[in-house]
Amino acid sequence: MGLTETETSEDREYTFEDLSVVMGTYNEAEAIGTVLADIDDVTDGAAEVVCVDGSTDATPEIAREHGARVIEQEPQGYGVAVREAVLSASRPIVVTTDCDDTYPMDRLPDFLAAINRGYDVVSGDRLYHGAETMPALNRFGNEAFAVMASALMGKRVHDTTTGMRAYRSEVVEKIEWTENTGLSAELLIRPLMRGYDVRELPIEYRERKGETKLDPFKGGAEIAKSIIKVSLEERFR
Numbered sequence: 564m565g566l567t568e569t570e571t572s573e574d575r576e577y578t579f580e581d582l583s584v585v586m587g588t589y590n591e592a593e594a595i596g597t598v599l600a601d602i603d604d605v606t607d608g609a610a611e612v613v614c615v616d617g618s619t620d621a622t623p624e625i626a627r628e629h630g631a632r633v634i635e636q637e638p639q640g641y642g643v644a645v646r647e648a649v650l651s652a653s654r655p656i657v658v659t660t661d662c663d664d665t666y667p668m669d670r671l672p673d674f675l676a677a678i679n680r681g682y683d684v685v686s687g688d689r690l691y692h693g694a695e696t697m698p699a700l701n702r703f704g705n706e707a708f709a710v711m712a713s714a715l716m717g718k719r720v721h722d723t724t725t726g727m728r729a730y731r732s733e734v735v736e737k738i739e740w741t742e743n744t745g746l747s748a749e750l751l752i753r754p755l756m757r758g759y760d761v762r763e764l765p766i767e768y769r770e771r772k773g774e775t776k777l778d779p780f781k782g783g784a785e786i787a788k789s790i791i792k793v794s795l796e797e798r799f800r
């Protein structure tokens with residue numbers, strides 16, 4: 564018997580062997596070594612790591628030294644890289660992160676535990692603890708995006724633009740992803756509105772190492788547009 568659209572295979576206990584940690588990497592030589600060493604430590608080297616890389620610095624060499632699979636791609640924005648990364652993962656549980664040392668890799672066991680409790684998507688909520696390390700403009704924008712997305716979906720969410728989430732691979736494979744800068748919001752909104760089991764997990768958020776790749780005004784406008792477009796598409800689909 565086949566699975567209906569939002570039914571997923573929840574009948575087994577996943578371990579770090581079942582985990583792919585994936586990320587877009589764009590000139591992150593200052594941070595990538597720490598991020599990949601943290602993943603290695605917490606998973607005992609068992610997780611697959613996939614980097615979709617557009618760098619001109621030493622990022623891809625450092626990634627390969629740490630045993631990551633590196634897929635080279637011209638830099639075309641966050642979402643183009645992260646979509647390629649999630650679709651290239653070969654394990655049944657996919658975790659996205661940024662490669663700038665902002666996200667707590669030591670919380671990977673908690674993300675996996677939530678998946679093992681039956682959730683299809685586990686979304687890191689950076690705003691729960693106040694996100695003091697986030698630039699004030701970004702924090703205000705992220706709070707506003709969450710309020711806007713919640714109103715459009717009719718379901719309260721607290722952090723729509725987080726880079727750290729875990730997904731059952733069938734969720735990312737079954738849905739068609741269309742957004743670029745707004746991909747992170749899309750990766751939360753479409754599964755939620757299709758009835759997948761989604762939960763937010765409060766996480767710590769650190770100050771970024773290296774330079775941002777995001778223009779807060781241009782990027783913010785793109786994210787707002789994606790939230791409206793994707794919510795309306797899902798509502799009327």
Ligand SMILES: Nc1nc2c(ncn2[C@@H]2O[C@H](COP(=O)(O)OP(=O)(O)OP(=O)(O)O)[C@@H](O)[C@H]2O)c(=O)[nH]1
Nearest residue numbers: 587588589615617638639640641644661662775776
């Ligand atoms: N391959 C690739 N990776 C990208 C591209 N743009 C951004 N990234 C990566 O995507 C992740 C998110 O970009 P960030 O610059 O951290 O954006 P942000 O998290 O919104 O902003 P800050 O962390 O506050 O600077 C990082 O790991 C970047 O290296 C791109 O065009 N190509």
Ligand SMILES: [Mg+2]
Nearest residue numbers: 661663665771
């Ligand atoms: Mg970042």
